[in-house]
Amino acid sequence: MAVKELYDVIVIGSGPGGLAAAIAAKKAGADDVLIIERDIELGGILLQCIHNGFGVEIFKEDLPGPTYSQRFIKEVRALGIETMLDTMVLDITPLKKVYASSKQHGFVVLEARSIVLAMGCRERTRPMIRIPGTRPSGVYTAGTAQRWTNVEGYLPGKRFVILGSGDIGMIMARRLTFEGAKVERVLEVMPHLTGLTRNYVQCLLDFDIQLQLRHTVKRIIGNDRVEAIESVKVDEKWKPVPGTEEIIPCDTLLLSVGLIPENELSKKAGVLLDPRIGGPIVDDSFQTNVPGIFAAGNVVHVYDLVDWVTEAGYVAGNAAGEYAIKERQKETGSITIQAGDNVRYVVPQMLDKAHLTDKPISLQMRVINPIEDPVWVEAHDGSNLVARKAERYVRPGEMVTLKLRPKHFDDVRKAGTLTISVNPK
Amino acid sequence: MEEKTKLICISCPKGCSLDVTHDGNTILKVENAACKQGYVYAEKEFTDPRRMVASTVKVKGGLHPLVPVYTANPIPKPKIQDLLVELRKVELQAPVTGGDVVLENVFGTGINIITSRDMPAV
Ligand SMILES: Cc1cc2nc3c(=O)[nH]c(=O)nc-3n(C[C@H](O)[C@H](O)[C@H](O)COP(=O)(O)OP(=O)(O)OC[C@H]3O[C@@H](n4cnc5c(N)ncnc54)[C@H](O)[C@@H]3O)c2cc1C
Numbered sequence A: 001m002a003v004k005e006l007y008d009v010i011v012i013g014s015g016p017g018g019l020a021a022a023i024a025a026k027k028a029g030a031d032d033v034l035i036i037e038r039d040i041e042l043g044g045i046l047l048q049c050i051h052n053g054f055g056v057e058i059f060k061e062d063l064p065g066p067t068y069s070q071r072f073i074k075e076v077r078a079l080g081i082e083t084m085l086d087t088m089v090l091d092i093t094p095l096k097k098v099y100a101s102s103k104q105h106g107f108v109v110l111e112a113r114s115i116v117l118a119m120g121c122r123e124r125t126r127p128m129i130r131i132p133g134t135r136p137s138g139v140y141t142a143g144t145a146q147r148w149t150n151v152e153g154y155l156p157g158k159r160f161v162i163l164g165s166g167d168i169g170m171i172m173a174r175r176l177t178f179e180g181a182k183v184e185r186v187l188e189v190m191p192h193l194t195g196l197t198r199n200y201v202q203c204l205l206d207f208d209i210q211l212q213l214r215h216t217v218k219r220i221i222g223n224d225r226v227e228a229i230e231s232v233k234v235d236e237k238w239k240p241v242p243g244t245e246e247i248i249p250c251d252t253l254l255l256s257v258g259l260i261p262e263n264e265l266s267k268k269a270g271v272l273l274d275p276r277i278g279g280p281i282v283d284d285s286f287q288t289n290v291p292g293i294f295a296a297g298n299v300v301h302v303y304d305l306v307d308w309v310t311e312a313g314y315v316a317g318n319a320a321g322e323y324a325i326k327e328r329q330k331e332t333g334s335i336t337i338q339a340g341d342n343v344r345y346v347v348p349q350m351l352d353k354a355h356l357t358d359k360p361i362s363l364q365m366r367v368i369n370p371i372e373d374p375v376w377v378e379a380h381d382g383s384n385l386v387a388r389k390a391e392r393y394v395r396p397g398e399m400v401t402l403k404l405r406p407k408h409f410d411d412v413r414k415a416g417t418l419t420i421s422v423n424p425k
Numbered sequence B: 001m002e003e004k005t006k007l008i009c010i011s012c013p014k015g016c017s018l019d020v021t022h023d024g025n026t027i028l029k030v031e032n033a034a035c036k037q038g039y040v041y042a043e044k045e046f047t048d049p050r051r052m053v054a055s056t057v058k059v060k061g062g063l064h065p066l067v068p069v070y071t072a073n074p075i076p077k078p079k080i081q082d083l084l085v086e087l088r089k090v091e092l093q094a095p096v097t098g099g100d101v102v103l104e105n106v107f108g109t110g111i112n113i114i115t116s117r118d119m120p121a122v
C-alpha cells in the first residue's frame, strides 16, 4: 500500500468501535479513510472472545466475537477503506498529525482532517490492585490468558484461581475447564457478582466451579512459579477477617478486576478526560474538546454490549466524516498564476482549488521574446518545479499551452502562487 | 408433588431470576420472567438442558495456530465433554472460511459445528 500524507479521516484501532467509525465516515462522504491497527489483523479484542453472545441487538443473532467482527471487516474491505496493520500509533498532536511506527512502513507522519480515537480499553493489572506476596511467574490478567488460550494456542497453567467475578474471568473459567485445566476457585471481594448472572450460571455453576463472594487474595505464595495463594474473607469495611485464611494450591492466578479506557494517546493530543471514568469528555457526536478529534467505543467508557460500541462508532464516524468534508471545503481557495521569465501573460490568472480533481487544466500564455531553439515551459512553486514541457521554439505570435495534470495537483494545491516561465533548454 | 425451584434464565444478558413451580419435570408455573422466553427456557432446562459451546480447533499453515469454532445451535449439556474430545482430534488446513462445517450432525443431534471466522493462509 502506498502511504498518503493527508487523509480525510484516520481511525486509530480496529475493534468494533473503529470499524463502525470508518464505515460511517466513508458513508458520510469522506474520501480517504484510513484505519491504523497495531495488531497483525483487523478486529480488536473480539477476535479472542470466541464465546457467543454478540450481535443480539444489531443482527438479532447470537454470534461469537470473531464472527461479529468479521461482518464489519468485510464491509470495511468492500468500501475500499485503507488499513495499516502491525502499526503502532505513538503520538497525536492537537493539529491532527499522527506519528506511527510499523515494520512495513517504518516511522511515518500522517495528517488527518479528523481523527477517531478507538483504542478500546485495557485490563487492570496486579500493581493497580496491590496484592502482596512474592513475584513469581503465573500471575496474568484474564484477557492475556484468553488471547493465549484462544488465539495463540498456549494454555498458561493447569490449576487456576481467578480473582474477580467479571465476565472475562468467568468466561475464562469455563474455557480453561474445556481445555482440561482445573479452576479451583473464583474469588470476589464485593458482596455481589460483578459480571452477568447468566455467565455465573453457564460458566461457573454448570461446571461446579466455586465462587466465594467477599473474599480476596491475601498473599501469593511461590518463588519461581505460583504454588498457591492465600485467600481471606473481608468484612463490610473491606478489612480481612482474621482466622478465615485458606491456602489454595494452584499454579496460576488470573486477575479479572476491571477494565479502564485506553487513553495515553488521547492525553498527548490535548484531549481532556473525565476523571471518574478515564475516558474523554465528549459531546453528543462524540467529539472531544479538541475540534476534529472524536472518540468511539470502550475508549470513552466501558460498554456492556458490543452492539452499543458499534452504534457509538457509527455516530462518531459519521460526525468525523462530515467534519473532514467541511475542513476540505475551507481549504479550497485560489492559487494565483504569475507570468515569470519571458512570459507576457497567462490565462487563467487564478485556479480554484476545488477544481483540482480528475481533469487536466490548460494554462495558455504568450511569450515576450521569440526563442528559435528548444525551450522548457515550466510552472514553479518558488524553487519547486511543479510541471514542465518542452517546445521546439516559441514566438510571441503563437500561443503556448502548458497542461497541469492530476498527477501535478498535490503540488499545485500546496502552492499559493504558480510562476510560469519559458527558458532555453 | 408440587415443588418450587429458582432458575436463572440465560437466554439473554438480562438473566431473570425465575421462580418455577413444577411437579417433577412438568412445569406448572413460571414467575418473574421478563419475557415469554423465560418459560421456554425453564421447560427446556427441566427436560433437555442445552448450551452453546465455543472452542478452538487446530489449523495448519494459518495466520494463527487455532481457529475458533462454535455450535450452530445449543447442544445437550451431557454431550459437552464428548464434543470437546471430538474437537481435539480435528485439524484443518488454512485457508479456512468462516461458517465452514467442521463436524456435521454431532452425535446425531442434527447440530453442526462451524468455524467462527476466516483463517487466511500465510
Ligand atoms: C480482554 C477483554 C475481553 C473482553 N470480552 C468481552 C466480551 O466477552 N463481551 C463484550 O461484550 N465485551 C468484551 N470486552 C469489552 C470489549 O473491549 C468491547 O466490547 C469491544 O471490543 C470494544 O470495542 P472497541 O472497538 O472499543 O475496542 P477494542 O476491540 O479493544 O479495539 C481497540 C483496538 O485498538 C487497537 N489499538 C489500541 N491502541 C493502539 C495504538 N496506539 N495504535 C494502534 N492500534 C491501537 C488495539 O490493538 C485494538 O485492536 C472485553 C474487553 C477485554 C479487554
Ligand code: SF4
Pocket (backbone or CB within 6 Å): B009, B010, B011, B012, B013, B014, B015, B016, B033, B034, B035, B036, B037, B038, B039, B041
Ligand atoms: S426471561 Fe426473557 S428477558 Fe428474562 S433473561 Fe430470559 S430471555 Fe431474557
